[in-house]
Amino acid sequence: FTQPQMPIKCAGAPQKAMYLAADHLRRNAVPADIRFALPGQAMFGVPFYARALDEVVAHYGIAPMFGHELIAVDGDARRARFRVTEGESTRETDLAFDMLHVVPPQSAPAFLRESALADAGGWVDVDRQTLRHVRYPQVFALGDCSNTPNSKTAAAVRAQAPVLAANLLSAMEDRDAVEHYDGYASCPLTTSKGRVLLAEFGYDGRLMPSFPLDPRRPRKAYWWLKRSYLPRLYWAMLRGNLGPDWHRERSFGDALPGSLRP
Template sequence: MSAAGFDVVIVGGGAAGITVAAQLRRHRTTLSIALVEPSETHAYQPGWTMVGAGVFSMKQTQRRQETLIPPGVTWFRIGADAFEPERNAVILADGRRLTYASLVLCPGLQLDWNRIEGLQDALGANGVCSNYASAHAEYTWRCIQELDGGTALFTQPAMPIKCAGAPQKIMYLASDALRRTGRLDRVDVEFCLSGSVLFGVPFFVPALQRSIDEYGIRVNYGHTLTAVDGPARKAVFSAIGPGGQTREIVRDFDMLHVTPPQGPPDFIRNSPFADAAGWVSVDPETLQHTRFPNVFGLGDAAGTTNAKTAAAVRLQAPVVVRNLLAAVDGRSLTAAYDGYGSCPLTTAYGRVVLAEFGYGGRIMPSFPIDPRVPRFSAWLLKQNILPALYWNWMLKGSELDIRHRERTFEKAA
């Protein structure tokens, strides 16, 4: 099949891909850039918690992809399938080949709905919902509104997942909605999570535990959802007992909010760019590929230990752009990403714990106030300011947050 050559090929046009494309255009207008992205719709996924809570409509979180592609960038409206790094080539799903001088990998992560038996069929009816699916996040709000007693289960799979706080955020908002309408006493809310801690950064755990206690939520650690029967309203869990033994537990539910298992996209996992776990193997600071110097990775697909969030992308993109251009020019890579990610934890309507942290769980608050306190100001940030920043600044290539931009830290190209 025919080949086309570009200075930069970007695989994935989500938060990371559009941001990098826009910033590259600003830094060096002469570059020829191709963006490989199969979806016609671009979503502001951080808004999906608010969709499930009835604050936003799904439509408010979506825009047509073509309105976001920066001028001068060539859009290939198809998925990438494979790579030939020795030929600097990306193979598209229709067999076409794109060659590149530099490659940016940011196709996000894969939601593995099929790893839970019966889930695909169950979603969207009988109280089975998920804020992780654009087609079903609005149904979450319907489930919350219609729930009038019984059991509401909220699940969380093994890490890593995108926005690790999202399974809890909707649970607290649902509990608050139930409390405000006098139904919380009639509903047993339970958090069923595969892991053994409420949140990966211990600093924020007491704040979340307070919400758990306040709403009377029961927490079931070591519980992994394995199957769902929608019409029978039964959920099957593999549960780790106190002695470490695993047993199967079948639970009845009236509402089931599922966060699906997540992992690297198959075409990345099966590519020469993958690390042992299947993610794009990059240096955690320069975001340059560990084996191919003309390849960079960022966003959810990157094999870094930061929180997989759009907030992380906001600070990764300028690092990738600077280091990619440095590599092209034969300069050393001086930009370093410090693992910043942010998770605005909605503990109630009008209340957010703004968790901001970097590599190793280092607390990195943007404001000089205790970030563990749920605040209305942080809710306004989540509801009004962050979406506007995303659409109007970040995706347009404005570098809002230059805190971590140029470090004295130096890495050889």
Template sequence: MACHRTAAIGICHLHTSSSSHAPSKEHYKVLVLGGGSGGITMSARMKRMLGAENVAIVEPSEMHYYQPIWTLVGAGAKGVASSGRPTASVVPSGVKWVRSRVQEINPDTNTVRTGNGMEISYQYLIVALGLQLHYEKIKGLPEIEDWVKFKIGSNYSVQTVEKTWSALQNFKEGNAVFSFPNTPVKCAGAPQKIMYLTDAYLRKTGKRAKANVVYNTSLPVLFGVKKYADALWEIVKSRDIQVNLRQNLIEVRADKQEAVFENLDNPGETKVLEYEMLHVTPPMGPNPVVKGSLLADEAGWLDVNKETLQHNKYPNVFGIGDCTNLPTSKTAAAVAAQSSILDRTISKVLKNEKPDRKYDGYTSCPLVTNYNTVILAEFDYSGQPLETFPIDQSKERWTMYHMKADVMPHLYWHGLLKGFWGGPGPYRKIMHLGMK
């Protein structure tokens, strides 16, 4: 309890805390932690399986965002308002929404403590807490109050995505610099999507001749799947974009408009780049609540079976999405595919049967390469292409752009979040005449 200066306040505090703690024990058959794409889709599926009164979801945010569209918001092709809806409108009706953050998970007692002092017990737990962005790990960045003034943007948060568009519009001449951090990230294609869109915008506005577009990635490759990486290298060369591998952004000196990168192959060796525009992809890490619990692996991610999504130690705990240690790219498309597998896993566990469907690691990354073209990368755990359409998806196509910009948001709000869209697996079989 916090100490207070006056006894009166102290007594008052004691009185309210004891009375508010007494009735705040609740129990649910299924408790879902996190109201992102994984949490909402699983609460919708659990409502259908068990009835709304048996399901609760813990989420503090009043707004839910469709984050994949932020790529287009940062490039001025969509408005940020189109990406958000009130959380109240996406939580399935009848499902209890606990408007608080998760404070602590105790799988040994099957309880969760929330930020507002509630203790909730559960029979089954679904953890969908996402990951944490760490802008603060880039030296100099937290001190910058006015990103617009210093021409910095980031498509990774709702607070900073429009600043990318400002930096792009205000670009005159010089270096447009894009970073990719030395950590796992969500949507690993996003840092270079904005680079291609910047290149396209500068060409459209007649500024490209005075611009030097630079992509500094901590990775040893341009993209993790060779088929798509080969296609992207061709685009990079044809558009005169400079790619530097194994370069990690460690500092921003806003007053000088300088970005400092460390050479990961020669630690301690740094390079300073002046910029006229800087797009920051922040380092990312596991959710602190997961990391601080018995559910985490050594790196702090939720430790689940990569085929069934059931926890490796606690059989009544399951995970989905970015918070897990599943060895695949962290995307909304992966969540969709995982949701149908997890739905099946839980239905089997409820009947004391063995899970019989396996998640193959399917994930997708629509690589936006222009204001009207996309390369649709789809692949599995082994990094092998797992394509839905019977065409070569490593080619830039306007049809795939239309799908990314117009079809996917619709599918997200009306399909995935309502628990009806489990990824393109069944359609892939049809498209390939049962061959895949």
């Protein structure tokens, strides 16, 4: 299983597929050597959640391969080539596979990436709090193509939309921005069939759970939330119904909760 360089739409998406596969194989007593290749040096960008995911990986016996970026695939020979970064040095290595799960690198569309609206990375260049373009004050942006430094998820758009709408209306009346986006994003990590670890966070790794429960523990209730409620909310959002918003900054102890069973 592979994950490309950030930013991608959801940093947890490649892991969801991996955990579900590992759970299915274990339930059916199928032995497997599972490896997870990712360019970063941790399982998740927010250390609070990364430690919990280390436990999930260990539970399944998955081998994380940090500093590995997939750069080429030979499907006929079943070999994958990786660029490996170790400190200041890089090298390339080939690995054999029976099954390869690939998440490709992602970018904004060319018409934005190659326009004057883009930053050096090819994303629409906005103020991360007001969502107003840093050079063109008549332009606002949100969602996958903006360069806000957070996960590009539906949850992020849900939190961005009211901010952008209020600030756009203020700009049309020559007033200053009245709302600020806190960087909220949500990543429901499916750790097994029946349990989800609900990672919610804001800018700079601030913890912003919707519920006062330790979010590092995979829960059956969150499986229901992801399977039954969030798909309905997604389509409702497209009609302008954003649903309730309970996220807020909360704090939890450093010690992992007693049971992290996926």
